[in-house]
Every structure is written in C-alpha cells, then in structure tokens.
Amino acid sequence: MLNVNGCTVDQYFINALSKLHALTNLSMNGADVVAAADLSPISYLPKIASLMIGMTGISDKDFETLHSTDSLVELHAWDTNISNSSLEKLNIFPNLRVLNIAGTKVSDCGHLIIDNAPTLKDIDLSETNVTDETAKIICKKKDLCNLSLCNVAVTDIGLKQVCDLLSLKSLWLAGTRVTDKTFSGISVLPNIRDLDFSGTGISRPNIRALASNILLEHLSLTNTRIGNADMSAVADMSSLQSLDVGYSDINTDDLYWLSQLFALKSLNLSGLNVPKSAFGYIGKLPSLQNLYLAQSNFEGLQLVELGNCKQLTEINIVDTSVTESEISVFETALPGCEVLN
Numbered sequence: 001m002l003n004v005n006g007c008t009v010d011q012y013f014i015n016a017l018s019k020l021h022a023l024t025n026l027s028m029n030g031a032d033v034v035a036a037a038d039l040s041p042i043s044y045l046p047k048i049a050s051l052m053i054g055m056t057g058i059s060d061k062d063f064e065t066l067h068s069t070d071s072l073v074e075l076h077a078w079d080t081n082i083s084n085s086s087l088e089k090l091n092i093f094p095n096l097r098v099l100n101i102a103g104t105k106v107s108d109c110g111h112l113i114i115d116n117a118p119t120l121k122d123i124d125l126s127e128t129n130v131t132d133e134t135a136k137i138i139c140k141k142k143d144l145c146n147l148s149l150c151n152v153a154v155t156d157i158g159l160k161q162v163c164d165l166l167s168l169k170s171l172w173l174a175g176t177r178v179t180d181k182t183f184s185g186i187s188v189l190p191n192i193r194d195l196d197f198s199g200t201g202i203s204r205p206n207i208r209a210l211a212s213n214i215l216l217e218h219l220s221l222t223n224t225r226i227g228n229a230d231m232s233a234v235a236d237m238s239s240l241q242s243l244d245v246g247y248s249d250i251n252t253d254d255l256y257w258l259s260q261l262f263a264l265k266s267l268n269l270s271g272l273n274v275p276k277s278a279f280g281y282i283g284k285l286p287s288l289q290n291l292y293l294a295q296s297n298f299e300g301l302q303l304v305e306l307g308n309c310k311q312l313t314e315i316n317i318v319d320t321s322v323t324e325s326e327i328s329v330f331e332t333a334l335p336g337c338e339v340l341n
Helices: 011-019 110-116 132-138 180-186 207-211 231-236 256-260 278-282 300-308 324-333
Strands: 025-027 050-052 074-076 098-100 122-124 146-148 170-172 194-196 218-220 242-244 266-268 290-292 314-316 338-340
Touching: 110 132, 180 207, 207 231, 231 256, 256 278, 278 300, 300 324, 324 338
Parallel strands: 025 050, 050 074, 074 098, 098 122, 122 146, 146 170, 170 194, 194 218, 218 242, 242 266, 266 290, 290 314, 314 338
Antiparallel strands: none
8 A cells, every 4th residue: 555645746756656566555635636637647557446535636637537447446536626527437447336525526426426337335425516316316226335425415305215225334414404214214224334313303213123223333313303212222232332422402311221232332422411320321331432421511420430441442521520630530540541621
C-alpha cells in the first residue's frame, strides 16, 4: 500500500506511479492534487485493487483520464467534485465492488450506478443530491451488502423495497426523512449487522421485531423520538456491541435491560436523564470499553461506582457536574481509561 494522504501530488509523481507494478492499494485522501491531473498512469497498475482519492478536489475532467482496469475493486472518491458525468464511466471498472462517492455533486443516479457497475456490493451516496428516485432503483439490487444514504432527501417511499435486500449487512440512514415504516421493513433482513437511524423521524420503532435478529452488532437511534419504544427488547440482542440512544427522548425510568448486553463494547447515553440504578447495570457489563455520558445528569458518585469497570478505555463526561477531584480518584482506580471532560 502507498499512502500519500495530505501530501502534494504533482503530475511527475502520478507518472512515476506506473512503475509500481506490485502496488495494490493507493491512498491519496486529502492530497493536494495538481489541477487538470492526468490520472491515466494509475490505470496501468496491473494489480491496483483500491483507489482512495477522497477530499482531493478531483473533477469529472480529471476522472475522465482514467482508463479501463479489471483489477480495481474499491473506489473511494468522497468529497470530490465529480458528478453524474463520472458515473457514466464506471463501466471501465468491470469488477468494482465498493463505491464511496459521499459528499460529491452527484444527483439522482440509480440507473447510472446499476447499469455501469453491476458488480457493486457496497454503495455510499451520503450527503449527495440523490432522492427517492435513486433509492428505489438501488433497492432493486438484491445482492447489495452495505448501503449508506445519510443526510439525503430519502423517505419511506424510496426505501419501500428495502425489505427485499436479503444480503444487506449495513444500512446507514442518519439524517434522512424515514419513519417507523422503514424501520419495520428492515426487521425481516436476516443478515443485518449495522443500523443507523439517528436523526430520523422514527418515534415508535418495532424494537421487538428487530430483536429476533441475532446478528445485529451496532444500533444507533440517537436524536430520535423513541420515548415509547419497547427498549426492553434490546436485552434479546445478544450480539449487540454498540448502542447509541443519546439525545433521544427514550424512557429512562428503568434501564434494567442494559444488564443483559454482555457483548456491548460501546454505550452512548449522552444528553439523557439516567437513573442512578442504571449505573449498577452498566458497571457490570463485562465487555464495555467506551461510555458516553456527555451533557447527562451523571454525577461524581456514579463515577466512583464505575471504578470497577477495569475494561473501560474511554469515558466522556463533558458538561456534567463531575469535579476534578472526583475525576482524579477515578483515574487512580482506572489509569488506563481516558476521561474526556
């Protein structure tokens, strides 16, 4: 792998790349790439499998200089200036499986992606100008494994057929306009492992239906109106490693169900009114490594209770009432845990 992230990349450097016949991964994320770059030397690398050109300012004109290559499997061009015009050239990468064009200038492009890159398994269109029109087309790709549509104008209408994506492992919809309808649809997906519905319109998601999925590892419901959801069903998610319900209006009267999450490594309760009884459950979680309690009602006494969590590596207590002396006692008990305050 060659990593030149953040470096200055001129045409001389790009031309020299053609001599690196064994190169499989090239990362130029954040590099200052020369204007009107000729990227064709990259296409001549016989083993190039992954190309990362995020945050480089590369445009459609630069992208047009790339030539056909059978070896490229991953293309990460997030936060660049490419648009739908570049997507028309995706067919020059016949074995492309991963496409990350988040934060680019692309608009509705479902047919361009499906028609020109039929081998894709992972698609990231977050923070682009796509709408339900694209989502409907993408949801017809039955072998899709990972889909990210964060912060785009997508609703339940566009994702009506998401329940047909039986190979889907990850679905990130943070900041979209989806509601409980879409959440109910994903409960039937047998392979789903990672779900992000943070900042969406869900209010009473069917957590119990989702709990039957024993593979789920990451669930984010932060900044949602899930107050009356049956969160006790989360206790049945035996594989859950990360749970984020921060800044939601979750009912925190009794969080006893936390005690059953034996695989949980990361827990975010930021911004919540967490009952004191909950810290007894949290303190006994055997795998917990990261705990986020920023802007919550967390107090120094609870920090002392957590001193027995020997596996903790990070705790965020920004904007809480915990004092410096209480933090000092905790750091003595757990010197390996970073305290963010």
